[in-house]
Amino acid sequence: xxxxxxxxxxxxxxxxxxxxxxxxxxxxxxxxxxxxxxxxxxxxxxxxxxxxxxxxxxxxxxxxxxxxxxxxxxxxxxxxxxxxxxxxxxxxxxxxxxxxxxxxxxxxxxxxxxxxxxxxxxxxxxxxxxxxxxxxxxxxxxxxxxxxxxxxxxxxxxxxxxxxxxxxxxxxxxxxxxxxxxxxxxxxxxxxxxxxxxxxxxxxxxxxxxxxxxxxxxxxxxxxxxxxxxxxxxxxxxxxxxxxxxxxxxxxxxxxxxxxxxxxxxxxxxxxxxxxxxxxxxxxxxxxxxxxxxxxxxxxxxxxxxxxxxxxxxxxxxxxxxxxxxxxxxxxxxxxxxxxxxxxxxxxxxxxxxxxxxxxxx
Numbered sequence: 241x242x243x244x245x246x247x248x249x250x251x252x253x254x255x256x257x258x259x260x261x262x263x264x265x266x267x268x269x270x271x272x273x274x275x276x277x278x279x280x281x282x283x284x285x286x287x288x289x290x291x292x293x294x295x296x297x298x299x300x301x302x303x304x305x306x307x308x309x310x311x312x313x314x315x316x317x318x319x320x321x322x323x324x325x326x327x328x329x330x331x332x333x334x335x336x337x338x339x340x341x342x343x344x345x346x347x348x349x350x351x352x353x354x355x356x357x358x359x360x361x362x363x364x365x366x367x368x369x370x371x372x373x374x375x376x377x378x379x380x381x382x383x384x385x386x387x388x389x390x391x392x393x394x395x396x397x398x399x400x401x402x403x404x405x406x407x408x409x410x411x412x413x414x415x416x417x418x419x420x421x422x423x424x425x426x427x428x429x430x431x432x433x434x435x436x437x438x439x440x441x442x443x444x445x446x447x448x449x450x451x452x453x454x455x456x457x458x459x460x461x462x463x464x465x466x467x468x469x470x471x472x473x474x475x476x477x478x479x480x481x482x483x484x485x486x487x488x489x490x491x492x493x494x495x496x497x498x499x500x501x502x503x504x505x506x507x508x509x510x511x512x513x514x515x516x517x518x519x520x521x522x523x524x525x526x527x528x529x530x531x532x533x534x535x536x537x538x539x540x541x542x543x544x545x546x547x548x549x550x551x552x553x554x555x556x557x558x559x560x561x562x563x564x565x566x567x568x569x570x571x572x573x574x575x576x577x578x579x580x581x582x583x584x585x586x587x588x589x590x591x592x593x594x595x596x597x598x599x600x601x602x
Contacts, residue, residue, distance in 0.1 A: 279318065300546075345545075404486065411427075478521070503524055550568070
């Protein structure tokens with residue numbers, strides 16, 4: 241894909257997540273890809289709002305641009321052989337998953353390509369005299385922490401459940417760093433689950449990403465805002481959850497301990513939450529401090545899962561509660577870091593600030 245302007249990258253990356261159930265009660269009927277786009281063959285029946293996500297998955301899996309398969313400005317054309325080959329490969333992976341993996345989406349483009357246009361069929365030769373060895377497992381120690389242990393330790397480390405719930409709103413100012421540029425950003429959050437980020441991409445234009453407690457929306461100054469798809473909205477609802485870790489048992493019917501791993505020099509315990517029909521969300525907690533270090537979630541596309549990783553750092557205490565002042569969001573096709581400079585708790589925030597505008601965004 242061609243590189244977009246910083247504001248477009250932020251809007252797309254902030255909103256990306258995995259499929260959820262946050263659409264409004266009377267959402268319009270979802271159109272299929274062939275009803276919206278021309279010359280759809282292999283992905284017939286796919287919701288139209290998932291087609292671009294499927295193309296992005298193919299792009300990052302093969303390490304190619306759109307024009308590798310498509311004619312610029314005439315995407316429906318079949319002029320290029322690579323497009324015909326891509327369709328054949330899509331049919332092949334679908335058949336493998338159906339016949340060998342009980343219909344589960346186990347094999348994807350990335351399984352063979354790993355970021356290369358041509359799949360690799362042979363293992364690489366050694367490039368040193370010392371072959372790489374799998375990392376040794378840590379020696380057995382204290383009993384593994386349970387999900388309840390991890391949640392309780394986080395709440396204590398953050399300042400305690402009572403102190404957390406005494407704070408019901410938060411106004412933040414900072415900068416977004418992406419693609420070598422910095423942009424000012426304002427963020428407003430309100431319990432239980434409202435959030436809006438405003439990226440000041442230019443002196444006269446702002447970019448909005450918001451969740452109003454029910455649905456998410458995106459917009460730019462002077463243009464009509466659009467409501468997020470369910471695929472985008474659930475991730476935004478997680479970001480908007482004011483007491484995320486404390487709410488895990490409510491958000492996910494199933495919570496289980498995962499594998500421990502090292503993150504930024506700290507050993508972390510992991511906790512995975514899942515619900516029927518959804519990819520799991522995994523949170524990593526520092527074994528020593530108990531604080532949240534990372535969250536990994538995935539967007540389910542027609543071609544495979546697109547992961548999103550958020551790393552939290554620079555925890556600071558404000559009004560008795562510790563929160564991260566820096567977080568880095570990484571995806572296969574984009575990455576940015578938000579660094580806060582100012583945090584104010586319990587400030588009055590009108591609910592209208594989170595509401596999708598009826599006309600152009602102002």
